[in-house]
Each structure stands twice: as structure tokens, then as C-alpha cells.
Amino acid sequence: MSESLPISTTGLVKRYGDIAAVNGVDLTVERGDVFGYLGPNGAGKTTLLRILLGLIRPTSGSAKLFGRDPLVDGVRALDGVAGFVEGPRFYSYLSGRKNLELLADYDGDGARSRIDSVLELVELRDRAKDRVGGYSHGMRQRLGIASSLLRQPRLLLLDEPTTGLDPAGMRDMRDLVRRLAGEGITILLSSHLLNEVEDLCNRVAIIRKGGIVYEGPLNELLATAATGYRLRATDPERARVVLLSQGGVDGVSLVEGQLRFTADEEAVGRAAIALGQARIGITALIPETASLEELFLGLTGGESSDHDREAIVA
Amino acid sequence: MTAAVAKVYRWEIAKLLAQKRTYLGLVSAMAVPLIFVVVLVLQSGGPNDVPLGRYIRDTGLATPFVVLFFMSIWGFPLITALVAGDIVASESQNGTLKTILTRSRSRGEIFVGKILASITYTLVIVFAMGIVGAVAGSIAWGFHPLTSLSGTQVSAAHGVALLAGSLALYVLPLAGIAAFAVLLSTVTRNSAAAVVGALMWALLMQLLGVLPGTEAIRPYLLGTQFEAWHGFLRIPADWTPVIRALWVCALYIAAPLATAYVVFLRRDVAGD
Ligand SMILES: Nc1ncnc2c1ncn2[C@@H]1O[C@H](COP(=O)(O)OP(=O)(O)OP(=O)(O)O)[C@@H](O)[C@H]1O
Ligand SMILES: [Mg+2]
Numbered sequence: 001m002s003e004s005l006p007i008s009t010t011g012l013v014k015r016y017g018d019i020a021a022v023n024g025v026d027l028t029v030e031r032g033d034v035f036g037y038l039g040p041n042g043a044g045k046t047t048l049l050r051i052l053l054g055l056i057r058p059t060s061g062s063a064k065l066f067g068r069d070p071l072v073d074g075v076r077a078l079d080g081v082a083g084f085v086e087g088p089r090f091y092s093y094l095s096g097r098k099n100l101e102l103l104a105d106y107d108g109d110g111a112r113s114r115i116d117s118v119l120e121l122v123e124l125r126d127r128a129k130d131r132v133g134g135y136s137h138g139m140r141q142r143l144g145i146a147s148s149l150l151r152q153p154r155l156l157l158l159d160e161p162t163t164g165l166d167p168a169g170m171r172d173m174r175d176l177v178r179r180l181a182g183e184g185i186t187i188l189l190s191s192h193l194l195n196e197v198e199d200l201c202n203r204v205a206i207i208r209k210g211g212i213v214y215e216g217p218l219n220e221l222l223a224t225a226a227t228g229y230r231l232r233a234t235d236p237e238r239a240r241v242v243l244l245s246q247g248g249v250d251g252v253s254l255v256e257g258q259l260r261f262t263a264d265e266e267a268v269g270r271a272a273i274a275l276g277q278a279r280i281g282i283t284a285l286i287p288e289t290a291s292l293e294e295l296f297l298g299l300t301g302g303e304s305s306d307h308d309r310e311a312i313v314a
Numbered sequence: 315m316t317a318a319v320a321k322v323y324r325w326e327i328a329k330l331l332a333q334k335r336t337y338l339g340l341v342s343a344m345a346v347p348l349i350f351v352v353v354l355v356l357q358s359g360g361p362n363d364v365p366l367g368r369y370i371r372d373t374g375l376a377t378p379f380v381v382l383f384f385m386s387i388w389g390f391p392l393i394t395a396l397v398a399g400d401i402v403a404s405e406s407q408n409g410t411l412k413t414i415l416t417r418s419r420s421r422g423e424i425f426v427g428k429i430l431a432s433i434t435y436t437l438v439i440v441f442a443m444g445i446v447g448a449v450a451g452s453i454a455w456g457f458h459p460l461t462s463l464s465g466t467q468v469s470a471a472h473g474v475a476l477l478a479g480s481l482a483l484y485v486l487p488l489a490g491i492a493a494f495a496v497l498l499s500t501v502t503r504n505s506a507a508a509v510v511g512a513l514m515w516a517l518l519m520q521l522l523g524v525l526p527g528t529e530a531i532r533p534y535l536l537g538t539q540f541e542a543w544h545g546f547l548r549i550p551a552d553w554t555p556v557i558r559a560l561w562v563c564a565l566y567i568a569a570p571l572a573t574a575y576v577v578f579l580r581r582d583v584a585g586d
Contacts, residue, residue, distance in 0.1 A: 092408070093333060103414070
């Protein structure tokens with residue numbers, strides 16, 4: 001039932017002059033998903049989140065949160081929803097606690113009583129009485145999470161929450177996201193960090209120039225890629241000749257004594273037998289699942305470099 | 315006022331109380347009558363050309379009326395614009411607008427809260443000036459009956475009532491400037507532009523009022539309404555300028571606010 005979907009968008013477009021920052025996005029996020037919205041700088045991640053949060057109006061198309069459209073229902077569409085775009089911003093001349101008190105009053109619904117516990121959760125309790133103006137980037141980021149949790153969200157929208165954090169801060173933030181997901185909160189997380197998405201998310205959308213180029217579960221995406229292998233053998237030159245004659249083995253190359261090729265499992269098995277029969281010893285046969293990075297480049301960069309090449313040729 | 319708007323309003327006031335520019339304006343509004351009294355105590359002579367100027371040393375009650383005249387050209391408009399021009403723009407510039415717009419208060423509620431806070435501020439600075447002026451003046455020259463603009467004397471107590479009414483009436487054209495500042499604040503998203511723009515608007519209104527050939531529109535200019543309180547100081551009171559100030563100012567307040575409201579409700583809040 002689409003009414004209960006945490007996020008569903010259809011044909012969502014946001015134009016800024018000639019640029020389509022969001023370009024026909026159909027997105028569905030199910031309950032319990034930790035959904036990675038993955039794209040390079042300028043791909044339109046923040047713009048999508050702004051539309052979802054009701055901060056900007058889409059040029060066309062519609063976005064719904066739990067069946068409510070921010071354009072139609074205004075701030076009611078954010079019932080059960082929390083999050084922020086880009087860095088969370090606070091009143092620098094007020095303390096962290098005062099900022100949360102203000103936001104809790106804006107939320108109503110007993111949010112004030114949760115201030116201590118959310119401060120505790122993000123480990124800001126000791127600094128809560130200091131002015132936010134003196135907070136580090138990491139502290140502000142944590143205060144952003146705390147302010148979101150005041151709303152007891154069922155859906156959390158996070159825009160590159162680890163950007164600008166040091167390795168320990170990143171780890172803490174990811175632990176926190178994992179923990180919140182474990183509590184059953186649906187999360188939409190934008191990121192340009194592949195390992196982060198690989199680490200946290202069960203579903204991804206990969207976007208480029210505002211449009212989705214892939215959407216689905218991560219493992220399916222990984223499975224679509226042909227598996228590559230590295231092979232070291234006692235006689236690489238002859239091994240190359242053997243591999244070239246094998247059906248189902250493609251892209252054979254020999255670089256610095258190491259062979260690379262792609263094949264499915266059955267073909268690899270047959271190739272191994274053929275190498276043995278040719279009295280070539282296999283010293284190493286290493287499968288290489290395409291990293292998300294490679295997939296990502298294939299889906300996004302590959303196309304753009306083709307474009308660029310065409311542009312240069314023409 | 316709904317409970318939701320009351321909450322927003324309370325926080326808008328709290329935010330104003332936590333910002334330096336609020337005090338800059340408030341302290342200026344209170345310093346001007348003080349300086350004025352000190353200078354007149356040290357010097358002979360006086361502001362004989364302005365309404366009630368001749369009686370400045372007769373009673374402390376005359377002080378705030380005379381200061382009202384001097385501050386209407388740019389003093390009060392500037393102090394008002396300083397806060398009203400900042401009230402939306404600073405939140406755009408600091409990015410806090412997106413923070414408060416993604417909670418459970420509607421844009422309308424937030425906007426109304428901000429308007430009420432701006433008008434409260436305007437009210438406070440005018441009355442702060444009035445009170446400081448009357449007290450400082452009375453210390454210097456005593457708390458005596460006031461000579462009205464018709465030349466008759468009214469008791470000091472009556473004078474205080476006239477002062478209160480005049481200050482309240484004076485807030486109206488200032489609120490018109492505040493409304494214009496809020497409009498610029500919402501549209502330009504730039505605090506400095508809004509403050510300067512609103513001040514220019516106030517000066518333009520004053521300028522039109524003194525140029526030759528503008529006699530026909532003069533009663534309906536915003537600047538003219540700063541003198542509407544003169545009606546109170548006639549014995550018997552002349553209600554014509556007072557009534558006119560009420561509806562003329564209502565228009566100068568409503569038109570910019572309505573426009574700003576529509577813009578605020580619809581505008582994109584992106585990083586700017
Ligand atoms: N307010 C705006 N006015 C004009 N153009 C905009 C605006 N906001 C975004 N854009 C453009 O839309 C495109 C997408 O921007 P967006 O901020 O959504 O990207 P992003 O994926 O969040 O990038 P990043 O990883 O750098 O945060 C960019 O080309 C950007 O220049
Ligand atoms: Mg972004």
C-alpha cells in the first residue's frame with residue numbers, strides 16, 4: 001500500500017535554469033530500509049532531500065512521506081520525519097541546550113522531556129550549556145542528530161552525515177546510524193562515499209545529473225557485474241594462449257606476469273582443468289568482485305567519459 | 315494568537331534578547347533623550363523651531379515630544395530597520411531557517427511570530443525613549459504642567475496620558491517601516507540590504523513630504539504620520555490627523571506584510 005511507504009516520489013523534477021538538479025526521480029523507500037542515495041558532487045542529492053523536507057518546491061512530479069505530500073500538507077507531511085540537509089544549522093548565540101529547547105517547543109508533543117536523553121546519546125551533555133558558536137563541526141553534526149531524534153522519527157533523512165568528520169567521528173556516526181536502523185527507524189542517507197553506503201545500506205540508488213541510474217538492493221547490483229579473476233601461473237605466456245581458447249572466458253590480459261580475465265564460475269572451472277591438462281601450474285586464482293567503486297564508475301563516470309570523448313572527436 | 319504562534323513569538327523574543335543588535339537599537343533609543351537633556355542643561359538656547367521646543371525647560375514632559383520630532387527623520391527608522399530587516403534574512407543567511415522550517419510549525423505560524431516580535435521591538439524602543447526622556451527631563455527641569463500646541467496648559471498627569479497616546483500613535487508609522495523592512499528581509503534574504511533599503515524607504519517618504527508640488531499626497535505619506543500625534547496635543551484634540559494615521563498606517567503595514575507573507579510561504583529555502 002503506497003499510503004504507508006516512508007518515501008515515494010514520482011517523476012520528481014527540480015530545475016534551476018538549464019540545470020535539472022533532480023531529473024525525473026522515481027524513488028521508493030520501504031519501511032526498515034537503510035537507503036543509500038549515492039552520487040558525486042552536484043548529482044542532486046541535497047536537492048532531493050530539500051524537496052522531501054518541504055524546503056523547496058519541485059518543478060514537477062510529486063513526493064510523498066508516509067503518503068503525505070509536503071506541497072499539499074505542508075509541515076504535516078513531516079509528522080514522524082526528521083533530518084537535515086547539508087550541515088545542520090543552529091543559533092550560534094544560544095547554547096546547545098537552548099537550541100534544542102527551541103526546537104522541542106516548535107515540535108510540541110513532549111519533545112522537551114527527551115532533551116536530556118538525546119544529548120546523552122550523542123555525548124553532548126557536558127557541552128550542552130556552551131554556545132553553539134563555539135562547537136566544532138563534529139559537535140554540530142551530533143547536535144543535528146540529537147535535534148532530529150527529539151522528534152522520535154520513523155523516517156530519518158540524513159544528507160552526507162559523515163562529511164567533514166575525522167575517522168573516529170565517522171565511525172561513531174556510522175555506529176549511531178546502524179543503531180538507529182536497528183531500532184527500526186527507516187533511513188535515507190545521501191552520500192558520495194561508496195564504502196559508507198556499502199557498510200550501512202541495504203538498498204541504494206545511484207544517481208548522476210539528477211537522475212537515478214540504478215536502484216535496488218546492493219547485493220543484486222554487485223551480482224550484475226561480471227566477476228573478474230586474477231591468475232598467476234607457472235607459465236603465464238602459455239596460460240594466456242590456453243585461456244584465449246576457452247569459451248566463456250573474456251577480456252584476457254597479461255600484465256607483468258599476471259593474467260586477468262572475466263568469466264562465470266562454470267567457465268573458470270573448465271579453464272582450470274584445461275590449464276592443468278596443458279601442464280601449467282596454477283599458483284593463484286583470485287576472484288575479484290567488482291567494488292562498488294567500479295560499479296559506480298561504470299554507471300556514472302563511464303557514461304560521462306564517453307560523452308566527453310564524443311565531444312572531443314566531434 | 316494561537317498557542318503555536320505564542321510559542322514561536324516567545325522564542326523570537328528570546329532570540330532578540332540574545333543578540334547584540336537588539337541592544338544596540340534599544341540603547342540608542344534610550345541614549346538620544348539622555349544626551350539631549352544633558353546638552354540642553356549645559357547649553358543655553360533650545361530647539362525653538364520644533365513643536366513644544368520653546369517649552370523644553372518648563373517641564374520634563376516636553377522632552378520626549380521634542381525628541382520624537384528629531385528621531386522621526388532617520389533615528390527611529392534606522393533602529394527599527396536594524397531589527398526588522400534582520401529578522402528573516404539573518405535566518406536565511408545563517409541557515410537556521412531550514413532548521414526551524416523542518417519542525418512542526420507551519421511557515422505561516424513562524425512568519426506571524428516574527429512579525430509580532432518585530433512590532434513588539436518597535437513598541438519597546440519608542441516607549442523606552444519616551445520614559446527615559448520624561449524621567450531625564452523631569453530630573454533636569456521638574457515634573458510640571460505641559461503647554462499644549464494650542465497654548466493652553468494641561469496638568470502633568472494629563473500630560474503623561476497625552477504622552478502615552480502620542481507614543482502609541484507614533485509606533486504606527488514606525489511599524490510601517492518595520493513591515494517594509496520585513497518584506498525586504500524576506501525577499502532579499504540579505505540583512506544589510508534590508509536595513510539600508512528600509513531606511514531609504516523612510517527617507518524617501520520624508521523627502522516626498524518636503525518637496526514642492528507634493529501637497530496633495532502629503533497627508534497620505536508615511537512620513538507625515540510621524541506628526542499625527544500633534545492632534546492629541548491640541549485642546550480640544552484634533553482627531554483628523556489621528557484617524558488618518560490609523561488607516562494610512564494600516565495600509566503601509568498591511569501591504570508589505572501581505573506580500574512578504576506570500577513570498578515566505580512559497581519561497582524555496584535552499585542554501586543562500
Ligand atoms: N539554489 C540553487 N540555485 C541554483 N542551482 C542550484 C541550487 N541548488 C542546487 N543547484 C544545482 O543543482 C545541482 C545539484 O545540487 P545538489 O546540491 O543537490 O547536489 P549534491 O548531490 O547535494 O552535491 P554535493 O555532493 O556537492 O553536496 C548542482 O548543479 C547545483 O549547482
Ligand atoms: Mg549536497
